[in-house]
Amino acid sequence: MDLKDLRAAFLGDSITEGVGASSRENSYPAILAANTGIKSLNYGLSGTRIARQKKTYGNHVEWDRNFISRVDEIADDAKVIVVCGSINDYMHGDAELGCFDDRNEYSFFGAMHILLDRLIKRFPEAHIVFMTPPRFVGDLSPEYAYINKGHKFSEYLRAVKEVCDHYSVPVFDLYLESGLDSNITELRERFYSDGVHLNDNGYKRVAEKLEEFLRKLPCKEK
Numbered sequence: 486m487d488l489k490d491l492r493a494a495f496l497g498d499s500i501t502e503g504v505g506a507s508s509r510e511n512s513y514p515a516i517l518a519a520n521t522g523i524k525s526l527n528y529g530l531s532g533t534r535i536a537r538q539k540k541t542y543g544n545h546v547e548w549d550r551n552f553i554s555r556v557d558e559i560a561d562d563a564k565v566i567v568v569c570g571s572i573n574d575y576m577h578g579d580a581e582l583g584c585f586d587d588r589n590e591y592s593f594f595g596a597m598h599i600l601l602d603r604l605i606k607r608f609p610e611a612h613i614v615f616m617t618p619p620r621f622v623g624d625l626s627p628e629y630a631y632i633n634k635g636h637k638f639s640e641y642l643r644a645v646k647e648v649c650d651h652y653s654v655p656v657f658d659l660y661l662e663s664g665l666d667s668n669i670t671e672l673r674e675r676f677y678s679d680g681v682h683l684n685d686n687g688y689k690r691v692a693e694k695l696e697e698f699l700r701k702l703p704c705k706e707k
Contacts, residue, residue, distance in 0.1 A: 486612070486702045489522035493565035496552055500618055501529025501569050503688060505678030511685045514567075516692035526560055534573040536580035536596035548573070553590060556603045565699065566608060568600070569616040569659075571641045572681065576623075582636050585647055593641060597648040605652060612702055615649050616657040616695065617642055619665035619687070622673075622680030657698040663690060 495501050495514040503512025509527075510519075518525035532548035533555075541549055552570055559566065574580060574593050583592030590596050604613050624638040642660060649656045659665070665687060667673040667680045676687035683691065 486700055486704050488517075488565075488696070488699060490524060491564045492524045492526065492560060492562050493517075493567065494526045494528055494559045494563040495567045495569070496555065496559065497529040497567075497569040498533050498573050499529065499531035499682060500572070500691075501527065502531050503527075503529065504531050505682030505684050506688050507685050511688055513688040513691040513695065516689055517696055520692060521696055523565070526563065528555060528559060529569075530555070532573060533570070534578045534580070535570045535600060536574050536578055536593045537590035538579050539591065540579060548577075551590070551596070553596060553600050553603065556600070556607060559607075563608060563611055565612045565614070566604060567614050567616055567657075567695070568604070569618060571645055572618050572621065572638075575636075575638050575641050582640060582644065585644075585651075594644050594648065597644060598651075601648060601652045601654055605654075612699075613654050614657055614699070614702075615645060615654055617645060617660040619659050619663050619683065619691070620667060622667050624668070655702070657695060659691065659694065663694050665690065 503509055506512055509515060514525040514527045517523055530550060532545055533550050535552045537551050538549050580591050580593055583594040585594055587595030588598055590599055646656055665676050667677045676683055678684040
């Protein structure tokens with residue numbers, strides 16, 4: 486797929502917003518735009534989750550602006566929509582992981598269904614892609630989960646893939662295919678600003694990997 490001049494919306498959390506980068510221009514959506522000519526619309530909002538919460542986490546009211554509630558903020562003429570999330574649902578969300586048959590916003594599975602359903606109905610002609618987050622410190626330990634102790638992050642990734650498969654939404658598995666892992670000291674020092682967020686080098690790699698993935702998608706009318 487030719488990316489030049491395509492309007493692309495990026496819906497996500499701090500990874501999409503570019504937390505840890507030296508400037509907003511070094512977020513992965515901005516780097517992708519500079520490299521390809523794609524028209525980048527960054528809807529990343531730090532701390533936000535896919536599922537809805539029952540109560541506010543600390544004083545972070547803005548974290549409750551879940552992905553579903555922001556679908557209507559996306560520009561009507563977006564031709565590519567990249568969704569990247571799930572870390573915050575795992576780390577500090579109070580929604581249950583749930584099961585595939587859930588269809589409510591207070592379950593991670595259910596929220597995934599609602600999110601993709603709304604995106605598809607609002608943007609039936611757009612390329613909708615889900616990108617998993619890069620590996621992060623604590624991703625292998627069930628003790629890092631806030632309300633869902635006993636669950637590993639891999640279970641959230643499995644939920645993402647199951648629901649995306651149900652809606653025929655392609656998944657770019659950055660978690661497995663990026664070579665980024667903050668649990669490895671050498672990689673954390675090179676590509677991360679902390680145990681979760683990337684630095685300029687890390688976001689550059691994400692942009693390059695995402696570009697490769699998007700170019701392989703079949704063409705649609707601009």
